[in-house]
Amino acid sequence: MIPLEAPADAPDYVARAERVLPGGASGSWRSYDMQVVRRTSGAHIWTADGTRYIDHILAWGTVVIGHSDHRVNRAVFAAAEQCDLTTLGPQQGEVEVAERICSVMPSAQNVAFCVSGTEATLHAVQLARAATGRTKLLKFHGSYHGWHDMLAVGVRAAPGREDRTDLRATESVGIHPAAAADVVVVEWNDAAGLAEAFAAHGPELAAAFCEPYVQSYGCTPAEPGFLEQLRELCTASGTLLVFDEVKTAFRHHLGGYQAICGVIPDITTFSKALGNGYSVGGLAGRRDLMAGFQAGHARGAVMDGTSNANPYVMAAATATFDLLADGGISHMAALGERMREGLRREIAAAGIPACVTGTGGSWALYMRPTPPRNYAEALTQDNARMVAYNQRLRALGIMEPLVPLADRRLCVSSTEDDVDETLAAAGRAMRAIV
Ligand code: PMP
Numbered sequence: 542m543i544p545l546e547a548p549a550d551a552p553d554y555v556a557r558a559e560r561v562l563p564g565g566a567s568g569s570w571r572s573y574d575m576q577v578v579r580r581t582s583g584a585h586i587w588t589a590d591g592t593r594y595i596d597h598i599l600a601w602g603t604v605v606i607g608h609s610d611h612r613v614n615r616a617v618f619a620a621a622e623q624c625d626l627t628t629l630g631p632q633q634g635e636v637e638v639a640e641r642i643c644s645v646m647p648s649a650q651n652v653a654f655c656v657s658g659t660e661a662t663l664h665a666v667q668l669a670r671a672a673t674g675r676t677k678l679l680k681f682h683g684s685y686h687g688w689h690d691m692l693a694v695g696v697r698a699a700p701g702r703e704d705r706t707d708l709r710a711t712e713s714v715g716i717h718p719a720a721a722a723d724v725v726v727v728e729w730n731d732a733a734g735l736a737e738a739f740a741a742h743g744p745e746l747a748a749a750f751c752e753p754y755v756q757s758y759g760c761t762p763a764e765p766g767f768l769e770q771l772r773e774l775c776t777a778s779g780t781l782l783v784f785d786e787v788k789t790a791f792r793h794h795l796g797g798y799q800a801i802c803g804v805i806p807d808i809t810t811f812s813k814a815l816g817n818g819y820s821v822g823g824l825a826g827r828r829d830l831m832a833g834f835q836a837g838h839a840r841g842a843v844m845d846g847t848s849n850a851n852p853y854v855m856a857a858a859t860a861t862f863d864l865l866a867d868g869g870i871s872h873m874a875a876l877g878e879r880m881r882e883g884l885r886r887e888i889a890a891a892g893i894p895a896c897v898t899g900t901g902g903s904w905a906l907y908m909r910p911t912p913p914r915n916y917a918e919a920l921t922q923d924n925a926r927m928v929a930y931n932q933r934l935r936a937l938g939i940m941e942p943l944v945p946l947a948d949r950r951l952c953v954s955s956t957e958d959d960v961d962e963t964l965a966a967a968g969r970a971m972r973a974i975v
Pocket of ligand 1: 601657658659660662685686687688752757785786787788812822
């Protein structure tokens, strides 16, 4: 193990960052929580002052095997030594990973890779518009599908923004009003609202986007029949159904959440858990639809990207896939259950009005007595109490997001001890905020 040495300039690091990076980090959300992490290993991270944390952020789900995993890293180095990026035809690893996804993901007859979740949803929009000749899109309130203009409407606003209850609020200033105007936003699990939206706009919709298990503002499953209703409305109106599985694919099931819920989308977008920290994104879908990406296709959408399917990331994906298939997913699910059950016990013991939701190795805690059905309900939790709880946990060595509405997760390297240590800290934090 590499010894942790705080860099000589550690105290000065944030000040240096603020001089050369906007807000001190490359990303609005990153500058919201200015930790300087100096070492990572498995489920743990160490900040510059030497403090060890059990990490339940895990790079928002990208780190699925564990931090600095030597098995994944070795595969990456070996690929780079053997044959690096050429951008000529397919790369060997690209074919192998595509074959594996097609063999397990119900919607996947063809797969194409890009480098991030945002790119994947952007390509899905263009593919759907090209295939249908329509422009409008439907999405659900609070679900995040990336930062591009196409879908950044009715989405959680950046920290400090006050307009979160507004279904038409955009994620960022600078989103083109015409792009925002083309998006119909519906509350999650609102069957009547969904039916009305399709009655009003169905024949104009190119695609309906959803997270089949919402993880944008915690963990909020679809109520029984809701995904089936969405599937039927899409089929009846000629709208393509896109499952944004950027957070759910590979983590809960190798075939994505669609393999669990049994509803099959036309197009799937995926990203995070495939690369264990190496940047990968992609789309899967029916062969006839995905054919739209072929050069010269009459109703095609251009898919391009110099770094798409680069061999290092494909090697990371192969190693990650192997480790997830080899008991990794069931390990996370068993620990996730232990975490959720334990948290419910701690809530009851502390006597606070809170609840726990989740699936597999992911969970969310809400400071309200019952699980929210959608974003509007999630926003009614006691945010101040939630942030106070998160800050207490942080002080007790548990790295959970400081924002009030967020999912948490485990990785394949997480242990029962990590869960039990988290539960002990959670109990202390809850008793402190009663
Ligand atoms: N879709 C969903 C459901 C996401 O959770 C995210 C990222 N959190 C994205 C898309 C965008 O992915 P990326 O950050 O890789 O661009």
